[in-house]
Amino acid sequence: MAGTDTSLPITLAPGPAIILCEPQLGENIGTAARAMANFGLWDMRLVRPRDGWPNEKAVAAASRADHVLERVRVFETLEEAIADLKLVYATTARSRDMQKEVLGPEEASINMAQRINAGQGAGLLFGRERWGLLNDEVALSDAIVTLPVEPAFASLNIAQAVLLMAYEWRRHGGPGKDLPFGDGLDEAAPRNELVGLFEHLEGVLDQTGFFTTPDKRPSMVNNLRTALTRGRFTSQEIRTLRGVISSIDRRHERPNPNRQKPATDKPITD
């Protein structure tokens, strides 16, 4: 999905830190950075990335999320990486035999928003590609966050897990559910214009013999009006539709230069 407005400045609003524990592939660090940027996060922390830092492959995969990559901090231990945080959630797709609360992404985001709005740091832990977080890493967290996945196919790529958490963060802790653009639909035409369309159409149909018997006319008219009302036409669209009706209505009155094979037309019966 293209659509970035590069004229807009990147803002670094308060949000949770994203902490990747021993990430193995630079590509995943990069795509996670991109996912963070999509939903306005920027504080990425790496604990012992396997291939060191900086990482060329991360840069290539980040699709210009430079404002995230430039701020990445690398730590030797998870304890150091979360030292300044007051709320830490561990993401995992596996049930742990631990006396720890389990939250969904929405609930977790609401909780994080409360802390962050009060000026307290919060963060989300993500585990290594192959086996996720270790139990002693989960033990350092306040609660477990997991996703409402299909249990028979529960394994998410790290960047995708980061994306979903960033998405929920934005909806509940960030700017909310605001979409980047609205529909800009023009207003529906005033009702008299719609009635003008109806009467125009019905008048033409009276001429063409559309209404087979006078007693069926009222219900047929109602059905037509119902269908045509549902579209919430604009004034412009009503003008266009009336042009369409007029054009069809008058086609036998004048030669149409665009018509190539008039012989194949249905005979005009009225």
Next chain:
Amino acid sequence: MAGTDTSLPITLAPGPAIILCEPQLGENIGTAARAMANFGLWDMRLVRPRDGWPNEKAVAAASRADHVLERVRVFETLEEAIADLKLVYATTARSRDMQKEVLGPEEASINMAQRINAGQGAGLLFGRERWGLLNDEVALSDAIVTLPVEPAFASLNIAQAVLLMAYEWRRHGGPGKDLPFGDGLDEAAPRNELVGLFEHLEGVLDQTGFFTTPDKRPSMVNNLRTALTRGRFTSQEIRTLRGVISSIDRRHERPNPNRQKPATDKPITD
């Protein structure tokens, strides 16, 4: 995030079709298939995939989402790909100059669920990597769906856009917000056990001189009890904590075989 329970069967519940228009990279088809599988979708349709079908790179990237890949259908035109559907939404990150409704993913999922629960087919269109959907493809849809992204960094990878839509589908049209596992927290201990812990601790502290003056004791006790109540301890945890208290309390009564360097211990002052 590991965690797939491979003993569970894959179910093919009714859900929206995911239609990729002219996808360029096999990797993206594969990761989109994986994202669908994570949230229980399985009906993938491809319109003119650049590198043909089947595609080795898609298989490699799909992380064994075989039940999705096996069912992929390839079409020559978008019109054919959506022929059986009664509700079609176009995903895009760009505002179009079109008289079309714009929905968020949640609202779109709720609408799709209504149709699908009534036995009608619904589908979501996703555009090509470089420039998304063409306007004439968007024109074939009932409405536009877009995501509440950061406008200054709005471009999502296709698989990530598919993931978010599949996630919202599952929450609103599928099994809901059910998490794959609960916290299984043991029940909090009955209150008499908690009071037993308090009295044990306070009795020990009376001996150690913790309560500096008798008039301060009640408020100090209250503060301790408040802090210790917040943890909602289980019976097992209370037994453990009482063991901890006893162990510390009695450490000067018996030699500790684990202690290597008793000389460095603080002197016992009580």
